[in-house]
Amino acid sequence: MSIIEPIPLETLNQKNLEYRLNLARDLLVPDELFFQITAHAPGYAEALFDAMYQSHALGEVDHTLKEIIRIRLTQFSKDTYFSNLRSKKAQDLGLTEERIVAGCGNYSDDNQFTSAEKWALDYASLMYSNPKMVNANFYNEGKKLYSEANIMELGAFIAFHYGMQMFMRTLKLLPLNSSNQ
């Protein structure tokens, strides 16, 4: 029995959720289970998915980099749900599991990552392991590699996804489809 019982899909508000469910089915992050849980609070499934999708799948920063960051963040959140989801869009753009593993490992000395990518991975890693290191000097380095708009996009993405991972972690869930890994 789940800690929070998922709402059956057929009873969700299809008018509000149908196009969002279709976006989620295309991206595969999150899967339908996220809607079935968060829809317990009216309006939350819509609002949380919109923020998640906007920050992850849209924007100027490379989606494949964000996908690596999202999965790296689960090393800190220890969330079994989001850690096992994989973006189909990122896969279609050429992101491999090997590159995800590299980004989740010791990327600092890995030549396959650019300086900008390494800064973004540091940004996510330090934010929830040693946030005092994310200081003015750190941001000054980031501004040599990204626009302020891109840095805000990355920061909001990291903050939102980490927060949702911490929430889902406590529910001890796994993705609905185990083949989506």
Next chain:
Amino acid sequence: MDTNPDKVDEEFYLCLKDYYSTEEIIELSAFIGFNIGFHTWFGTLGFYPMFTPDGRLVDQEESARIYGEKPISHTKGAIERSQ
């Protein structure tokens, strides 16, 4: 959830259900998760509120003097320093 998430386990949720509906638990949990993420991020940006506790618009330098470096209750000095 933030400092010891392992303690937010099945038993913890069962206790919550004595006091809150499932709708309220999801509302609280998502709200808390969202704030865990954003408070840490905004903390790295070094911003202070634009307003004093009584609603006066101040610049960042004065706001930093009023609120200090540690997030504590306004009754611990911020109200006095804003006057």
